[in-house]
Amino acid sequence: MKVEARCYCGRVGRQMPCYERGEPKQSYSPTENGCFEGSFSCDQLCQRSFDCNVHKCSKPCHAQDELPSHCPYAPDAVTHCPCGKTPLDTLLDQPRQSCEDGIPHCDRPCEKLLPCGHLCRAECHIGDCGFCNGTIDVSCRCGRTSTRSVCHQGDVQQPLCMRTFQANLSCGRHKCGEHCCQGEKRAAERQAARRKNRPAGDSNSIEPEHICIRTCGRPLKCGSHECQQMCHRGPCGSCPEAIFHEISCDCGRTVLQPPQPCGTRPPECRFNCRRRPSCGHPPIDHNCHPDDVACPKCPFLVEKWCACGKEKLQSQPCHLQAAHCGRPCGKKLKCGKLCHRPGECEDVGLSGKHCEQVCGKVKLFCEHPCQNTCHGQTPCNESGTCPAKAIVSCPCGLRQKQVKCLASGSNPTPSRPEIKCDDECLRLDRNRRLAAALNIDPSSHTNDHVPYSDTTLRLFKENLAWAEAQEREIRVFAKSPNEVRMRYKPMTPTCRQFLHVLAEDYGLESRSEDVEPYRYVIVFKGPRFVSAPSKTLAQCVKIRETQAAEATATASRSQSPLLASVNDPFNGLLLTSPRFGLTVEEVKSALGGDFVSQPSIHFAVSFLPTEEVLLRATTQYSAFLSPSALGQALSSLRPRLAKTIERTDLAGNILLCHVDSNEHVSRREDLSKKDAAGWSAVAGRAAARSGTSTPTEEPPARGTGRKLLGLRKKTVDKEEKPWAVLGGDVEC
Structure with missing residues (x-):
């Protein structure tokens, strides 16, 4: 609604909308000598004279007072210079008399402070x-460069x-590509936080400059429309369009009524195909x-003639296009070969067709079959190099490498790389010479040593396919001379445990890094690594x-195998649960x-299939040391060896045993039985009885009639018997 309004100075009056009026103020009009209410500014200079009638107000339209304002240039209003630092009394000889x-x-x-902030x-x-x-100093918009410039006046x-x-935009598909991007610094900080695996913020954390506002435009699943949403990450949603016609199956008996979402496939029909x-x-x-x-292939069996037309085959599937009897055709071609199938070779009596089979004749210089197309009875063309593969090996034949033959008529013996024997070749040659010296047949000799721990084998059997793949990968890493460090992807604790124990069996170093669920394993070659075990886990x-x-x-054949050899004395020592490696x-x-304490006894050290270490005792003076005496010597030596084994942590325990000539343990010490049998058990029980007997009182002294209490005959320390150290706990 328009109303009558007047400006603050009173010179302009007009009709204007009510909402455009400003704050109402009381003002005085010198021409009308009366007050009025002003509601807007006319933006003209006031030009009302001050009380000096010389100077006029230069302010824009404002509310007026009844009396004119005091002149700002009056002597009483101006006491300092224009900058306000020096009083006028120090600049003038006599004071100012008027505003002029x-x-x-x-x-x-x-x-004075300027709008730009400078003085x-x-x-x-x-x-x-x-x-x-x-x-x-004015910096660019991205803040990477700055230049010196004149003040921009604020x-x-x-x-x-x-x-x-x-940098990638929010959609992940497009890049920024803008010169001097204002959000570059914040984008770099966001990407650095993502690389450090910090928790990602919501979508609003992306700076506004890098929010992609393009249209997605990717084809939707319906195949007929494109995504019209703003460019985004991840898959597009379903097509928002609809279909307003019927969708039927191929036979038309199953129909979906409209409307249906765009991209709806024809329904599955439960009726039979027509x-x-x-x-x-x-x-x-x-x-x-x-x-x-x-449609499914016809399964009926029919009779069909073979491709060569010589035999009629029975019970052939109807859907087969051509049947074959599997016998050669028998027709001789001009090249000398026998035809196999019409169309592949040259037919007898027809001109303009040639045999398209491979020649297959042995070449003259390299003894490889000729791979050219059949050329009849003419010699093979060997002017070009032979593309077949040839095998080059080291002098011992262990290391082999495939190279191109490259033999030709002009160069029958081309130069090929020379392969030298490595440490593995020398090791195998040493083993062959050692087997020949010891009369060992390598073909019949079996090695049942298992170089892997029980934990490794148990974890291998729990996840067989995955563990075999990891074993192949770590074997390739162990054989590669150039690879020193290998990192695996993050995996579960059980899988990491398998990699750690497998690396320990290989002599490799391993460690786990990072936190769950990103924890991974690093395997590297250390000073302990020599080579991979020769046997696989399988x-x-x-x-x-x-x-x-x-x-x-063996246990089923003999229920009590130790009873058969009760009288056999001990002739060896057995280390149980030996240290790994x-x-x-x-x-x-x-x-x-x-x-050294038993110079007459020689000990042969060997490993048994049961992962135990056998110390077999033999003597060069068998005439002077009987089997029973040998057993007594071993019994006296066992405590000393047990202390050494406990100190050096070689094995879990040491037992006395009896072995035959084939290193089969027929009898071993049983520490679990308290009531032992044999002469050593008798001696042990006798020693136990003598040690546990209660002291008896001495008979009273004669003649005095008094009893001496606490006096006993002094026992004499006798030489300790060899079997006394057994403590009666050994079954002989």
Whole structure:
């Protein structure tokens, strides 16, 4: 609604909408000598004279007072110079008399605050300050570069550098590509936080400059429309369009009524297909299907002639296009070969056709078959190099490599790379010479040693397929001379445990890094690594199964195997639960000082299939040391060896045993039985009885009639018997 309104100075009046009026103010009109209410500014200069009637107000339209304003240039209003730093009394000899007298200036700088924030550097002056002449550092929009420029008078316009930012937008498909991007710094911080696996924020954490506003435009699942949403991550949603016509199956008996979402496929029909096979046989019952899906093949058996036309085959499937008898055609071609099938070779009596089979004749220089097309009875063309593969090996034949033959008529013996024997070749040659010296047949010799721990074999059997793949990968890593470190993907704790124990069996170093669920395993070669074990985990599992079967069969054949050899004295020592990776040299070096105490006995160290270490005792002076005496010597030596084994942690325990010539343990020490049998048990029980007998009182002294209490005959320390150290706990 329009109303009558008047400006604050009273010179302009007009009709204007009510909502455009400003704050009502009381004002005075000198021409009308009365007050009125002003509601807007006319933006004209006031031009009302001050009380001096010389100067006029230069302010824009404002509310007026009844009395004119005091002149701002009056002597009582101006007491300092224009900059306000120096009083006029120090600049003038006599005070100003009227507002028309000039206002003197001082020699100091103005230093009034300019709109740009700097101070005015001009000399003291009247009126407004001029433009700022200072210089400032202006950075570009992305903040990577800065330049020195004249002050922008408070309105700083940031320049653009030529750097193009290539960060991904919010959709992940497009890049920024803008010169001097304003959000580059925040995008770099966001990407750094993502690389450090910090928790990702919501979608609003992406800076506004890098929100992709393009249309997605990817084809939807319906195949007829494109996604019209703003570019986004992940798959597009369903098509929002609808279909307003019926959707039926191929036979038309199953129909979906409209409306249906765009992309709806024809419904599955439960009725039988109406198509009839072209062969004329009855059709097979099957559901209705589209035209691009073929009907099932005809299963009826019929008689068909073979491709060569010599035999009529019975019970041939009807859907076969051609039947073959599998015998050669028998017709001789011009090239000398026998035809196999019409169309492949040259038919007898027809001209213009040639045999298209491979020649297959042995070449003259390299003895490889000729791979050219059949050329009849003419010699093979060997002017070009032979493309076949040839095998080059080291002198011992272990290391082999496939190279191109490259033999030709002009170069019958081409130069080929020379392969030298490596450490593995030398090791196998040493083993062959050692087997020849010891009369060992390598073909019949079996090694049942398992180089893997029980934990490794157990974890291998729990996840067989995955563990075999990891074993192949770590074998390739172990054989590669250039690879030193290998990192696996994050996996479960059980899988990481398998990799750790497998690396320990290989002599490799391993460790786990990061936190769940991103924890992964790193395997690297350390000073302990020599080479990969010769046996695979699958082979060792079979060896363990074979050993368990043999042990079960042996136990079933003999219910009490120890009774048959009760009277056999001990002739060896057995180390049970030996340390992993223990060698014969380590056993000899650790127990050599104890073996010196029995110079007449020689100990042979060997490993049994049961993962126990056998110390078989033999003597060169059998005439002077009987089997029973040998057993007594071993019994006296056992405590000393037990202390050494406990100190060096070679094995879990040491037992006395009896072995035959084939290193089969027929009897071993049983520490679980308290009531032992044999002469050593008798001696043990006798010692126990003597040790536990209660002391008896001495007979009273004669003649005095008094009894001496606490006096006993002093026992004499006798020489300890060899079997006394057994404590009666050994079954002989």
